[in-house]
Amino acid sequence: MNAGKTxxxxxxxxxxxxxxxxxxLPENLLNKEVKSSYPTIAKTLSHILAVDTMWIHVLEKVEFQQALQDAMSQLPLTDAYTIEEFKTAFKNIASKYQLFINQNSNLTMTIHVDNPWSGPRExxxxxxxxxxxxxxxxxLGNITTMLRQQNExxxxxxxxxxxxxxxxxKP
Structure with missing residues (x-):
């Protein structure tokens, strides 16, 4: 068992x-503003999707800065997604991760990452x-809180x- 894969x-x-x-749940919950780290559930989901997208690009050996820029440029589009669009997008990104995992049996292999905020590292x-x-x-914990703030x-x-x-x- 590999902890990262699991x-x-x-x-x-x-x-x-x-x-x-x-x-x-009611459709309006997705874009209803609440006090949280992101103003809406849609923007929170959009952020998760962007970060998932960025990291799969990094795993595919795209330079960090380019992967970040490409993923974040999608936020204006994904911020407006419906639940169905989020479902499709997350299934698509999950397929990319699964393909990566299936093609890379040695997940302990190192990669160089040059994070603009933290610096380079292996x-x-x-x-x-x-x-x-x-x-x-x-x-997802943030979203749970956002739902509860809306009495859901x-x-x-x-x-x-x-x-x-x-x-x-297996545990």
């Missing part, structure tokens, strides 16, 4: 769970996958629940 699978599972949940494919999952989990229910997305939902994953 955590990415969890990230994908949790994102799909949240999007399916959002699909059953990291592994696995660490990037862990970061993508951790980042998504953080913002959220759902359980704990990693331990994922163990039981996906029997391929």
């Amino acid at each position: 955590m990415y699978e969890y990230h994908n599972w949790a994102m799909q769970l949240m999007l399916d949940h959002m699909d059953a 990291t592994t494919f696995e660490e990037i996958l862990l970061h993508v999952a951790n980042h998504g989990t953080y913002h 229910s959220s759902l359980m997305m704990d990693y331990s629940l994922f163990w039981y939902e996906d029997m391929k994953v």
Whole structure:
């Protein structure tokens, strides 16, 4: 078992769970402004999608700055997505990650990353996958809070629940 691969699978599972949940809620919740790290659920989902997109490009050996610029340039478009469009976009990005994981059996391989805020460093494919999952989990927590601020229910997305939902994953 590779922790990065498993955590990415969890990230994908949790994102799909949240999007399916959002699909059953009133449509106006997506763009209703609340006090949070992002003003709307749509902008939060758009941010997660942009970061997921940026990191898959980095894994595909696109320079960090270019990957960042390409991903962030999509925000004006993705900020206006519907839940169905987010579902499609997250499925598409998940397919890219799955392809990358399937083609790279050694996720401990290192890659050079030159982050404009933190500087250059070597990291592994696995660490990037862990970061993508951790980042998504953080913002799914934000979305949970945003839903509760609007008197809507959220759902359980704990990693331990994922163990039981996906029997391929062993604790």
